[in-house]
Amino acid sequence: MAIDQGSSILFRPTIWISILGLILSIIVGVVANLQPLYIFVLFVAIAILINFFKNFEQTVLGLLILRSALDAFSDQQLPAAFAVGIDILALLYVAVLLLRRQKIHTDGFWWLLAGWMALQGLWVVLQAIGGLGLGASYLPVAIREWIRVFSGLMIYLIVMQLKERLPAQKVISYLFFSLIIPLTAATLQILLPPSMLPSFLVFQSGYAIEAGSRMNGTLGHPNAFATFTLFFLGIALWKVGQVKQRLPWLILVTALAFFLVSSKSLTGLMMLVVFIPALLAPKINLVNLIGGILLFGLVIFFFASSPMGQERLQSLYGTPLLNPDIDVSRAIFLQWSDGNSFNWRIAQWTFLLEKWKYSPLLGYGLDTSRFLTPLASYSHNDYVRFLAEEGIFGFILFLFLIGALFVRLFQLAYSVPPNSSKRNLCFIMLAFLVSMLVGMLAGNVWNHTTLFFYWWTLLAVAGWDWDKPITAEVDSATSTKQKYFNYQKNSTRRRLSRSE
Numbered sequence: 001m002a003i004d005q006g007s008s009i010l011f012r013p014t015i016w017i018s019i020l021g022l023i024l025s026i027i028v029g030v031v032a033n034l035q036p037l038y039i040f041v042l043f044v045a046i047a048i049l050i051n052f053f054k055n056f057e058q059t060v061l062g063l064l065i066l067r068s069a070l071d072a073f074s075d076q077q078l079p080a081a082f083a084v085g086i087d088i089l090a091l092l093y094v095a096v097l098l099l100r101r102q103k104i105h106t107d108g109f110w111w112l113l114a115g116w117m118a119l120q121g122l123w124v125v126l127q128a129i130g131g132l133g134l135g136a137s138y139l140p141v142a143i144r145e146w147i148r149v150f151s152g153l154m155i156y157l158i159v160m161q162l163k164e165r166l167p168a169q170k171v172i173s174y175l176f177f178s179l180i181i182p183l184t185a186a187t188l189q190i191l192l193p194p195s196m197l198p199s200f201l202v203f204q205s206g207y208a209i210e211a212g213s214r215m216n217g218t219l220g221h222p223n224a225f226a227t228f229t230l231f232f233l234g235i236a237l238w239k240v241g242q243v244k245q246r247l248p249w250l251i252l253v254t255a256l257a258f259f260l261v262s263s264k265s266l267t268g269l270m271m272l273v274v275f276i277p278a279l280l281a282p283k284i285n286l287v288n289l290i291g292g293i294l295l296f297g298l299v300i301f302f303f304a305s306s307p308m309g310q311e312r313l314q315s316l317y318g319t320p321l322l323n324p325d326i327d328v329s330r331a332i333f334l335q336w337s338d339g340n341s342f343n344w345r346i347a348q349w350t351f352l353l354e355k356w357k358y359s360p361l362l363g364y365g366l367d368t369s370r371f372l373t374p375l376a377s378y379s380h381n382d383y384v385r386f387l388a389e390e391g392i393f394g395f396i397l398f399l400f401l402i403g404a405l406f407v408r409l410f411q412l413a414y415s416v417p418p419n420s421s422k423r424n425l426c427f428i429m430l431a432f433l434v435s436m437l438v439g440m441l442a443g444n445v446w447n448h449t450t451l452f453f454y455w456w457t458l459l460a461v462a463g464w465d466w467d468k469p470i471t472a473e474v475d476s477a478t479s480t481k482q483k484y485f486n487y488q489k490n491s492t493r494r495r496l497s498r499s500e
Contacts, residue, residue, distance in 0.1 A: 083151035090154035133359030145367035182217035226268025261302035267443035278431035382440035428469035
């Protein structure tokens, strides 16, 4: 049923301006008392909100580019504020589309992901009523974690609204601009000593490795930076196969491999070891094999030739993995004094699994693994994390999501002709997904919010019909302006025809 805007007070602009002004006045007053810096952030958020509806495509692309620069400001809660802002923007935009009776773009996987997110919300409810291994006092932690994961669903939804407005290849190309700030920061971390860098660009480590010796760009942690660079390295390899001028993209691939090594991340290196054969497997040939070997050899050479890389590889000999004289109990004992991160991981996993036995079905709640062991840290194994935090039921849901991702990517890959751009991208995403699952064995990959921000973006774009012509919708202001110019043009033509 159509809505009569003229007869309803809700559609009078003065009413909405007054309400908005009142709300902003209250918010600014409260924020000013809490933190003056937040006033600047608030006005930036207002500008983004206004521009979001006026220039939707440009604003979304800008937000995609901006996200990679925010993790360095985690102490100021900027990533959390960004996640909440994305959620609000997405819900507001969808509400406006509903009121205007305009089409909302989704796909089958988005609805599956939405259902999965809703089921994750059950752990928040159970935490609130004290139905998990830890009490309701950990409810704020659960809410924060759920919002963090939920923002991935919302960015998927926002990017879906770019469908039929922008070409898929153009959106993917714009994602590379998100490399500028992190790689610039990483370059400064390489060229300058830690004492000359701002504190938010210096990685502080509690292990034997010297603080400031590992590159993390603006991603907060070297492992997060490593997975981020590997993700874009994969997309850059995809671009190499799509363009005629390959040299700039090959230079970017080499640069990303260098920065990946500079992170000194064994998680990233392990993911790369898995990524390359997984990438070559669908269409192995001599050229691809040689290229894969060269890329792998280049990374291994950079890593093993550095003193820090040698130190991290040497530390493997002090673990049960390569030393038969060290068992799990001794590794747990040694981790208190030897600074070996591998022994520390073994101890953390053991403590978490022992704790899980007391709450096996539903676990202890979202993001509670860091409160369950004497080491007071994240699990460094996402499978153990889901088991401890969400029990057997949550672990099964996690495996279901992984399986759904594989099914979705295979479905998209084989829905288009062989050697098409879309199929090649899906194969690269499949290779990265396999490597990501391996990285989850010894890292906190599920915590790499920025990585999943771009992962969900790329998955949404991969679901578009890339061959369909773009017929971008215009907003009401543009439509009115165009009608005015058309009217003027037609009037001029009529006057000219009469004069003749």
